[in-house]
Amino acid sequence: MATLYSNPVLDADWPDPDAIRVGDEFWMIASSFNRAPGLPVLHSRDLVTWEHVANALPAVPPMDHYALPRHGSGVWAPSLRHHDGVFVIVYPDPDHGIYVLTAPDPRGPWSEPWCLIRGRGLIDPCPLWDDDGRSYLVHGWAGSRAGTKNRLTVVEVDPGLRQVVGSPRTVVDGDELPGFCTLEGPKLYKRDGWYWIFAPAGGVATGWQTVFRSRSVWGPYEHRIVLEQDTTAVNGPHQGAWVDTPDGSDWFLHFQDRGAFGRVVHLQLMRWADGWPQIGEPLADGRGRPVLEHPLPLPARGDGQQEPARDDTFATPGLAVRWHWQANPRPEWSEAPGDGAIRLRAQVSARADLRDHGAVLCQQLPGQPSTWTTRVTLQADTPGTRCGLVLLGREYAWVGLVRTPLGVDVVLRRSVPGGPEDSLAQTPAPDATLDLRLAVDADGTATFSWRAPDTGPWQDLPAACAAVEGHWIGAEVGLFAAAPLGTPVGKRGRGVFGPVRVTVAGKDA
Known part of the structure; x- marks a missing residue:
């Protein structure tokens, strides 16, 4: 078979x-x-x-x-x-x-x-x-x-x-x-x-x-x-590439728009009939429709995961290729010396809106249920300085730590276009170092949690948030550190993150 x-x-x-x-x-x-x-x-x-x-x-x-x-x-x-x-x-x-x-x-x-x-x-x-x-x-x-x-x-x-x-x-x-x-x-x-x-x-x-x-x-x-x-669930199907294999067979890679999960890539067999290509399962008049399963084009030569690596232990100096910023990065945004953590220096933005914050370090949200965990430490003395784990799109929500005049709180906040961040939960943190978790289900509903490092059960925060696509892109998962507008450079502090662990549909990624 x-x-x-x-x-x-x-x-x-x-x-x-x-x-x-x-x-x-x-x-x-x-x-x-x-x-x-x-x-x-x-x-x-x-x-x-x-x-x-x-x-x-x-x-x-x-x-x-x-x-x-x-x-x-x-x-x-x-x-x-x-x-x-x-x-x-x-x-x-x-x-x-x-x-x-x-x-x-x-x-x-x-x-x-x-x-x-x-x-x-x-x-x-x-x-x-x-x-x-x-x-x-x-x-x-x-x-x-x-x-x-x-x-x-x-x-x-x-x-x-x-x-x-x-x-x-x-x-x-x-x-x-x-x-x-x-x-x-x-x-x-x-x-x-x-x-x-x-x-x-x-x-x-x-x-x-x-x-x-x-x-x-x-x-x-x-x-x-x-x-x-046609009658499939694969909407679009949109632009892509004609590729041949060494044995002479032809294939077509195209994308499907899955909203908050982004534009995902499909592979279809391409046949020839009457001098024209026909892609996917043949229909009448030379048309075809996408298939969800097909025999491999070539003997399997990968690890079978069909999902690029997402975990990061930050054990190698510099950033892995899987990470990207929201704008052209500056050297002072981060330090990744290869010691198991990345340090994000808190940056300021005019409206305290993470959609305007270039220094958010992100990966794509997987198209299957995923769980993201990381350890974060807030190293800052200026009230209002914050760092955390964000689900970013046209709307966003984040869980993390914020410095207050009395200490450090763990918070859950959400923002919709044109509005300020709304506080959905806030409570004193047991320490300036916490484990954070983001779990996204098959419908794009996100649950945020926290716990003291490696101890006790996860504390689920009370409000679930929906993943929302960005502008021409899917939602993203990111790390950030931010300081209030007007904070002097020497007093902005930083967030320390690592490792980042990602599980996609029950498999480590």
Whole structure:
């Protein structure tokens, strides 16, 4: 009996995936928006088990602009290619333009990004190096910035992706296709003399996957819808990547929007019928629908977990690749010497709102029930200084310690957009060091708890909170330390955390 894998293969927020095969290895990247470091790089040998091995972008340019959290901006849907022995990432910033960076090894180091095309509203770029030595770039448009959308544009560029060498042309106008809206996320390929553009339409949570083909990169293009939700629970299904295996089979990686759990990644078999690809379980008219189980594309070569590592003992100097900040980090935000703890220096923000606080150190919320525990020590004398464990999105809630004029309290607080933090629970802490716990169930309901270090039962705090997605991303779990506005630098204190233990659906992560 064939060994099966289960979808999603990455059940957490890895938005807008693109992937390639080089030799026997597969590489994937994803959108990272305002997160820094950004552009996560994942590696696999079987298309099912993925390891997060690097972040291609240490900080998001322009550096000063992203010194503050810019939710919903930053790195939108990128593309990954391998050309002349070099790995190439092309990504859009919808407020600044299209950027390029390269590396001989996807684990890094990656070059500094350079801007290929400046402008607002240019999104979802993908390059193609043609057989005759010419090079092209396809991209979409963000109506929020450009005032137009639902169309795909191709422009000729130089092979080094340093400059535009031709005039852009609209090759597909979604307004001319019945029922099409929000056509975006194009990926450009050439196979057997055909130019292929894979692109979703209809919206992230409600759309479908379309394939366009033409004998000329400039069109005209004919199209088919090749993957749709149909009667399945897999909404979207949205943009992704066509990948082949060494034995010649074809596969398609796409994402599904799961709200607070983010944009999770599915893997579907891709067949060919009448000269067109058909993805997932075949339906009529060349369409397909997603499947939740399928025989492995290749013999299993990972650990079978289908979930990148999340635990951190902070036993190695520096931050592991699984962590990211909400804005471009500064050296004074943290110390991670490799002694089993990370020290977050308390930072100030104008509104005492963690959504505005760049120095929140986060990971994605897993798509399955998860439990997060850590030990925290508040080292601060200034009343109002606080540190804790936060479930962060458009709304947020956190459990932790706050310095008061009388000592240290353990608190649970929540904030909704436009409002201050509400205190849901507050009681004197037995000590300035506590164990904290966050448990999130299958519906995204979170329960916060605390206890004295390694002793006694967990004390569940009385209010449950719902995980809420961020701007284009899922909810995140983070560590933070914050000081009241106006606190002198030398009196801000710090929070000391570690280790962080994460259990996902009953398995250590």
